[in-house]
Amino acid sequence: MKLRTVCLAPGRAAPGMTLAAAIVGHDGHTLLAAGTLLDPEMLDRLIRRGVETLSVALPDTRDEETVAMALANAESRVRSLFRGKGSPAREALGAAILDYRRQQCR
Amino acid sequence: MTPPALSELLAHAAALPSLPEVVSYLTRSLNDEGADADALAHHLNSEPAIVARLLAAANSVGSGLTSPIFSVKQAFLVLGINRVVSIVLASALTYRYDARGSGFDSRLLWRHSLGVAICARVIAEQTGFNPEMAYTAGLLHDIGQLLMFTASPGLYVRVLEVKRSEDTTLIAAERSLFGYDHTAAGRALATAWRLPLEIGDAIAGHHEPDEMFSEIGNLVHVSEVLSHALDLDDQPDNRVPDVSELACAHLGLSWPRLAGRFAEIEARYDGITLALGV
Numbered sequence: 444m445k446l447r448t449v450c451l452a453p454g455r456a457a458p459g460m461t462l463a464a465a466i467v468g469h470d471g472h473t474l475l476a477a478g479t480l481l482d483p484e485m486l487d488r489l490i491r492r493g494v495e496t497l498s499v500a501l502p503d504t505r506d507e508e509t510v511a512m513a514l515a516n517a518e519s520r521v522r523s524l525f526r527g528k529g530s531p532a533r534e535a536l537g538a539a540i541l542d543y544r545r546q547q548c549r
Numbered sequence: 550m551t552p553p554a555l556s557e558l559l560a561h562a563a564a565l566p567s568l569p570e571v572v573s574y575l576t577r578s579l580n581d582e583g584a585d586a587d588a589l590a591h592h593l594n595s596e597p598a599i600v601a602r603l604l605a606a607a608n609s610v611g612s613g614l615t616s617p618i619f620s621v622k623q624a625f626l627v628l629g630i631n632r633v634v635s636i637v638l639a640s641a642l643t644y645r646y647d648a649r650g651s652g653f654d655s656r657l658l659w660r661h662s663l664g665v666a667i668c669a670r671v672i673a674e675q676t677g678f679n680p681e682m683a684y685t686a687g688l689l690h691d692i693g694q695l696l697m698f699t700a701s702p703g704l705y706v707r708v709l710e711v712k713r714s715e716d717t718t719l720i721a722a723e724r725s726l727f728g729y730d731h732t733a734a735g736r737a738l739a740t741a742w743r744l745p746l747e748i749g750d751a752i753a754g755h756h757e758p759d760e761m762f763s764e765i766g767n768l769v770h771v772s773e774v775l776s777h778a779l780d781l782d783d784q785p786d787n788r789v790p791d792v793s794e795l796a797c798a799h800l801g802l803s804w805p806r807l808a809g810r811f812a813e814i815e816a817r818y819d820g821i822t823l824a825l826g827v
Contacts, residue, residue, distance in 0.1 A: 451816055452817070454613060454823055455820075455823070486613035487614055524777065524789050525778075525788075529789070529791040531794065532793070532794045532804075536774065536789070536792060536804045539807070539811075540779070
């Protein structure tokens, strides 16, 4: 099955999700390894330790049409956000955002 | 409607809620490496309204907690320094200042400030700046808007209408109706409140950093642009403001390199708005 990686606040994660990347604490120690299947106790512990984000691998059940529509909407929104002229630095930011949104949709 | 002169604005600051002692302590301790969590928890315990909000936020971070958080110290661990600072400042300023229904939504301003603060913290981590100072500067960068609205609510609502109808910048609309903008108003307020100099510089320099060289002004400027580009507060008329080439160069900022942290910024923003209920 195709998987997609999503970055979430721990409060949005649910038991049964699989970590896509290790969670490292403030002291540099690994709290949970990549591939760990999250259970309620682990999520409770992460929240209590003040972990702010985690990456999970979710099954991608979207069909091609849904992905294409999400991509078209994302590109249209970025064009609207960057309407009007600006500095080359603003254009470079626009390109980085467009690239990020495309990766996020795929 | 005649706008108040910039020199008269601070007379209206008395109408803004005063900063509680804990906020003074927090902003002072941003530059103090010796400041510790126990001392902060002690100060927080003297403000019951803030304690109540901290506990509510700690218990709202998501459905993953198996038992409730009931002490400031536990809440501090769950929330971390940035979210604690956000709640304390929000309690002092915007929560007591509910201007919804008047054409000025302080909740929206607070959501925007949280987005800029999170971007500022991540950019500070990338560029070697003090992340906690950057975060707080991001939270307070638009405080001048609150002061201008307090001083002349009808005229400030007109500013927002002009911005929307002419698709112009807020700064341009403020200057055309008031003769000055929220960066000047905010700087005056920061000085009156004796906030750290860096916070005043960030407030004054975040729209036109090339006019006033300040590292933190540059940092909050690019952070605000990034928060718009990531569409964090999801406003229908959102438009990414121009970004200073010089500010990016001074910070050594590379957007493609920073792009690796865009997803993390969005998740942090989602987490904090969830916890704070804004």
